[in-house]
Amino acid sequence: MNSKKLNLKIAFTLFLAIFLVALAVTVNTGMAQKNAEEVITAEVAGDAEGTTGEAVEEESVPYVEDEYRNFFGIDGRLVVWIISQLHLMFAAFVLAVPLFVVIIEAIGARTNQIKFDNLAREFTKLLSTAFATTAALGGLLAFALYGLYPGFMRYMTGVFHPYMFVYALCFFGEVFFLYAYYYSWDLLKTGTGKWVHIFLGVMLNLFGTALMMLANSWATFMMAPAGIDMKTGAVLDRTAAFCNFLWMPVNIHRIIANVAFGGFVVGAYAAVKFMGAKTEEDKAHYDWMGYIGNFIGLAAFIPLPFAGYYLGREIYSASPVMGNIMMGGAFSWTFIVQAILIGMLFVGGNYYLWNGMGRIKGAERYTPYIKYINIVIFFCFAVWLTPHNLPLSGEERALIGEQYHPFSKFFGVMAAKNAVVNLLILATFFSFLLYRRANKGETMPFKSHGNGARITMIITVGLTVMYLLWYSAGLKGQDLNETIKPFINPLLTCIKIQIGALIAALILTFANRGKLAQTLLFVVTVSISVIYFWYYGFVVMEKANMILRFLSVTQVSIVISTLIVNTVIDVFLFKNAKEVGGIQWGKIPHRAQYALLLLCVAIVTLMGLMGFIRSGLRMNWHIYGFMQDKSAGAFTPSIAYMGWVVSLIVFLFLALVAVVFWLATLGDKTKKHA
């Protein structure tokens, strides 16, 4: 029976390999034949010369440096697009997993719960096989870039060659610490050894993050070049080229996105294992693993839109032209597709949590609320999806009397979208709080948690208040036109109200009214950040458009402060609370596992889409504003074409992941058989 299964798996692997090769060869869209034609032309010219003069035959043809090549007739850009995206996806997984693996291991070491240690080890096992694939794809990407874009890479090497050596050293560091971490698990499993092992994991993360940041600087330099003469390309300041304007925003966005990505991918792995599990023990294990994966994914996903805002704002600051291309030009429609994928993630994440509440005794107390959260989420999703410019026919326009629909136009603008994305985040956070308290009953008085709890609360509220004060001081100091400046005042007032609410929440928590404190913060934040700023967004759009950017940051700041303080209140509120019933791991319906799969496919697709947007924003420039892309492929593909290519990439990635994970589990089976 087992050998039959193994044969099936080998046959499937072979099929996948043949399929991938076939895809790579057949996906030739007919673009970028220019170089191939040039080669043919050159050959024909060479032949002609050969027939007219014998002297030419004796002379060797002088070496000419190509600027562009293609890959056996396939457009070079398509090849680089697919390989780089695959490399980025594997790299995201390989960089993200150690981040939470070390945390899980540390939790296990601190609480003496072996299940956490086992889980961390299982994740690391996936990591070690995925790492080799990442490295192989990285090498392939380097060959593809140097082979297909030699002129561009010559320049990039000229600018960044010292950092390329650092990259290679960091890579060695990561390899060393990864394998030291993985293979020393048994050796360093007790006492001080365990913490030495955790230290190895921390070092692995440090080297991994450094690698990511090094590579990021090259990509962001292409978007926002710095430290070079923009006319001649002369390198004026290599450090400035490295620490270019978009480097840090992309670093922050990528670290958070990678964690969400890694969490959802391991969640999907657990879902597939759960559905194939034969024993209750395995089901319970993979159910728990899926829950942890989803928890990590969602926890990182909630702050991701904020990092996205920050990155978007910085792109706009780096180049208003690029910012306009992104939000108002060629790429604005891709954000509709992005909204659908993000909507899928929020809906999928919430759906999984609600299904998960089914395995928790006591959760039935909260199930009536779910339908309201559902309504809120779908409402937000609908608003987010509404485009500003609905394409209307002449008849429709005549009927309405204007270009925009009189009602839906209010949902298409940024003010509305900012409001609903914050509401979406708050609703998902609320869902998560319900899940957390599903099996909790009577809570302990706050003072029973001791001074540590008090100090933690004061520090948390203190830091968030200080941040809000610092931000409002920055707002006050903005050098704005006198006619526009008064529009800042409502933002400052809202921040003051939020600060008041945070302090009130602190006092209420100390007075054992934690639930009331959380409710107060939710009510105040929704009133300000969603309802009032939605309205005020329209006001500033009409009268003082430039205030809109301050408004969205104020919105985000207020929401973040609520998320942080409410989380800390929740931790202490339900610490040592009586349990109404236990969690029956493994007793979760299969449809919840499909929600985990949906989350995985959606985040991988989202990463592919955002990769296209980030890279495509440069339009026909290799290095924006300095080096033009003069290849035949230097145009922005249609969204439909992008959809096909990204789908292919996602499929290839998931297929490779399946193979890699299957290889990772082969060793276990051998042990079982032995």
Place this chain on the structure above:
Amino acid sequence: MKSFLNSVIFTLFILGFFVFVCMYVTGLSGGGGGDSATGINPEAGEKIYWGDGQCHTCHSIGTSGSATRGPNQEGLAVRAEERAKEAGLASGLEYLVESIVNPSAYVVEGYDNIMPKVYDAPIMLGREQILAVLTYLQTLGGESNIEAVAKFAEKIPEASGDAAAPWVPPVDVDIKEGELVFFDESRGVTCSKCHVLNGKGSKVGPDLTGIGAVQTPQYLIESVLKPSAVIVKGFETMYLMTTDGMAYNGLLVSQNEEEVVIMVDEDGVMTEYVFYPDEIAQMQKQDVSIMPGNFMDMLTIKEFYGVIAFLLSQK
């Protein structure tokens, strides 16, 4: 195995949905392609306005487009005539040309000074394309006059993608030293006393943030050595004589029906003076910049080129 196959089918279903959405959105957005525009005429200009020129990403026209970063261009031709009169220009067309060639010259109140020079990277419209856009803009509330537009051809810089020969200062310079000189407040000559750079400095003269991205070394050298050769719009010196015979030379800070504010350099300290209309006997723009013209006496050669190299590095 069955659960795995189900997962594969489910994944393919989601990817199929994603492709469907992408194709649907492509249909909604009108696809990716478009006819290329040629010639100097409103039709070509309109295509450039909504396409390669990317004008629509900041300016809507009436109810077409949704951008609000720049002024709505409906009735632009009429408004351009009014503004031309206010600015002392010969025609509305000249106002439009000036606004494109030097976007900072006339920034409409309530809007940021964010418009890029469309003939520079990354937009890089050709001269003919800009002329075509001008003919289109004339149709917004007026009629196009291709002949009149063509007369401005020489005023519009030609976009160039060719790399120029690298500028090398005649002496070895250190950009860091140039930066120190720029911000050094301990010496008599301090650029940041009058120029803002990356948020630091005073706003007496033009903001130099990102100056290296838009100006050539030759322009910067000339601007320092001969400040009056080219005076940035809005920073011309104003000569004002009061009814009691006092004369003032300074920068015009603001001017309205109730008062005129002028900033005067008094021994290195910039002081604002407010004049009421009944106090003013004469007021005239001067061709002389307020910026001192003796920097060669105050800086060493190395310091001078260090400052130029530093400014050029500000992209």
